[in-house]
Amino acid sequence: MKKIKGSWFPIFASAGFFVIGIWYFVNPSMDSSPRLPASQEQRFVTVSGIQIPLHNQEVVPEGEAQAIVALNGVVAEFFKNIYRPTQPNTDIGSGLTFEGTRRSAHPKPNGCLNAQITINSDLAEKDRVGLFSKVGQTFPAIARFSSGNPRPNQPDKVTDNRGFGLKVFGITDEHLLPNLMGDEPSQTQDFAMNGTDSFVTKDVEGYHRFEQIALLETTDLNDAAFRYMKELSLQFQLGLALRVFNAFKKIGNLKATNPLGIQYWSISAFQHGRGKDAPLVKYSLLPCGGGWVEPFDLNDPNFLRTNMQKHITQKPACFSFLVQDQTNLSNQIEDLTTAWRDDYSPFRELARIHFPLQ
Numbered sequence: 126m127k128k129i130k131g132s133w134f135p136i137f138a139s140a141g142f143f144v145i146g147i148w149y150f151v152n153p154s155m156d157s158s159p160r161l162p163a164s165q166e167q168r169f170v171t172v173s174g175i176q177i178p179l180h181n182q183e184v185v186p187e188g189e190a191q192a193i194v195a196l197n198g199v200v201a202e203f204f205k206n207i208y209r210p211t212q213p214n215t216d217i218g219s220g221l222t223f224e225g226t227r228r229s230a231h232p233k234p235n236g237c238l239n240a241q242i243t244i245n246s247d248l249a250e251k252d253r254v255g256l257f258s259k260v261g262q263t264f265p266a267i268a269r270f271s272s273g274n275p276r277p278n279q280p281d282k283v284t285d286n287r288g289f290g291l292k293v294f295g296i297t298d299e300h301l302l303p304n305l306m307g308d309e310p311s312q313t314q315d316f317a318m319n320g321t322d323s324f325v326t327k328d329v330e331g332y333h334r335f336e337q338i339a340l341l342e343t344t345d346l347n348d349a350a351f352r353y354m355k356e357l358s359l360q361f362q363l364g365l366a367l368r369v370f371n372a373f374k375k376i377g378n379l380k381a382t383n384p385l386g387i388q389y390w391s392i393s394a395f396q397h398g399r400g401k402d403a404p405l406v407k408y409s410l411l412p413c414g415g416g417w418v419e420p421f422d423l424n425d426p427n428f429l430r431t432n433m434q435k436h437i438t439q440k441p442a443c444f445s446f447l448v449q450d451q452t453n454l455s456n457q458i459e460d461l462t463t464a465w466r467d468d469y470s471p472f473r474e475l476a477r478i479h480f481p482l483q
């Protein structure tokens with residue numbers, strides 16, 4: 126008996142650790158962030174000399190301000206390396222010119238469309254906050270559809286994340302945040318969404334390290350992803366490495382044939398109303414009637430643009446603007462590599478975005 130106990134115990138113990146380890150890795154709502162006790166006082170963070178009120182659940186990671194400055198440096202270096210300064214919008218690597226702004230993320234525009242967003246008139250009281258308090262009203266908006274890869278000339282047949290940037294106009298109410306650009310009070314509100322529900326880094330520090338690799342150390346994004354995950358693994362951040370792997374896998378599996386035909390997610394959480402204890406939510410945009418896949422020309426490097434153009438010149442398009450509640454505290458807000466499970470917190474509609482023929 127003694128002998129059995131002696132020989133089997135390490136096996137049972139290892140099996141136990143293995144099961145706990147697997148659960149830790151696969152549980153999508155696993156919270157790997159420190160949590161602050163509820164505070165009675167309003168806390169602030171200073172960005173560009175402006176004090177921004179913090180939500181009670183928000184934890185500002187140590188060194189975040191330095192990571193932002195360092196990230197700016199990486200992006201500036203990348204711009205010097207990739208863009209020919211004397212010729213507007215020329216990629217040094219490919220020598221090709223391109224349309225659009227020089228950016229380190231989402232440089233390839235798949236098109237900008239005029240839109241209108243109409244807030245649903247039957248919203249529950251808890252959803253009547255900010256823009257969504259204007260029930261029944263319609264606001265003009267512009268949507269920019271993009272591809273995430275830092276190379277502006279990447280052909281659309283290469284899998285990539287797809288972006289949906291929405292700028293809503295005519296918001297005359299006082300904004301929750303001051304205008305960081307320091308000019309007139311803004312009358313717009315922006316929403317940035319991606320075609321997957323999780324991000325490839327946990328936070329700004331992670332993004333800074335990943336961008337160092339992806340923008341300065343290699344030109345191949347798959348290689349960058351591999352190097353970043355290897356680095357996390359060597360630092361024994363195995364859970365995070367696996368979540369990063371899953372986030373890249375979702376991008377690899379994203380089948381977009383028309384930017385108007387896929388779902389988008391905010392990934393990050395947002396404060397839904399005023400005050401440090403306001404509810405927290407995530408957003409999503411779903412094509413009205415559901416997404417679709419359509420035929421495309423593999424030889425056309427810009428088939429996303431072509432298909433969207435063809436669509437919007439022939440028929441209008443529409444998206445449901447959805448919101449998802451934070452149902453419990455395991456729906457944490459500090460780690461962008463995790464999504465909130467929609468079987469626990471289902472999305473509901475707040476508004477509709479209409480794209481007329483154009």
Ligand code: HEM
Pocket residue numbers: 227228229230231269270271287288289290317318319324326328329332390391392393461
């Ligand atoms: C650590 C977090 C993140 C960092 C540091 C970051 C950084 C950036 C940067 C530098 C740009 C280019 C901006 C420009 O040059 O104009 C960009 C664009 C963009 N990002 Fe992020 N990003 C982060 C997270 C996210 C998340 C969570 C989403 C959405 C789900 C997102 C969606 C987008 C979109 C859609 C654009 C293109 C916007 C447009 O079309 O104007 N990003 N991001």
